[in-house]
Amino acid sequence: MKMWALLLGGLVLAPLLFFPQSLRAQANGCALLKPTDLTMLLGGTPIAKPNAGACSWTASGGTRKLLAAKLRATGPAAAMVFAAARKSAARNGAVTVTDEPGLGDKAFASLESFGVALMMLKQGRLLQLQYWTGAAGTAKDLDALRPVAKKAITAF
Numbered sequence: 001m002k003m004w005a006l007l008l009g010g011l012v013l014a015p016l017l018f019f020p021q022s023l024r025a026q027a028n029g030c031a032l033l034k035p036t037d038l039t040m041l042l043g044g045t046p047i048a049k050p051n052a053g054a055c056s057w058t059a060s061g062g063t064r065k066l067l068a069a070k071l072r073a074t075g076p077a078a079a080m081v082f083a084a085a086r087k088s089a090a091r092n093g094a095v096t097v098t099d100e101p102g103l104g105d106k107a108f109a110s111l112e113s114f115g116v117a118l119m120m121l122k123q124g125r126l127l128q129l130q131y132w133t134g135a136a137g138t139a140k141d142l143d144a145l146r147p148v149a150k151k152a153i154t155a156f
Contacts, residue, residue, distance in 0.1 A: 111142065112136070
């Protein structure tokens with residue numbers, strides 16, 4: 001449990017430490033998706049909880065959760081943050097990292113101990129989705145997340 005927290009924290013916090021002036025959270029991450037987009041993924045009616053540029057959704061009584069964190073970078077910082085996050089995710093041999101074409105300008109997914117994470121770069125902005133399943137991520141979890149990610153990156 002500690003390992004995933006360190007890895008996840010590194011993916012989100014490392015870019016903030018290295019690019020503090022050019023990277024900041026955007027408001028209203030909950031506006032990216034509609035409840036109907038998330039019902040099947042979460043297994044029930046989604047409940048949104050906004051939090052400083054991010055939004056988390058859960059379903060009442062469910063164990064699954066989706067987190068969307070919108071970050072914005074200017075200039076080449078977004079591409080550098082994306083590359084650093086991908087390299088950091090790939091560095092851990094226990095995590096499977098794959099490129100995800102069709103989700104923004106560039107995207108990668110990682111199968112994590114908590115579920116699946118997707119980092120997407122679109123027009124100099126970054127969006128990260130984390131799908132918490134309560135178990136190690138699988139290809140099936142990633143398949144379930146892709147259509148939701150497509151809607152989120154389109155709205156981004």
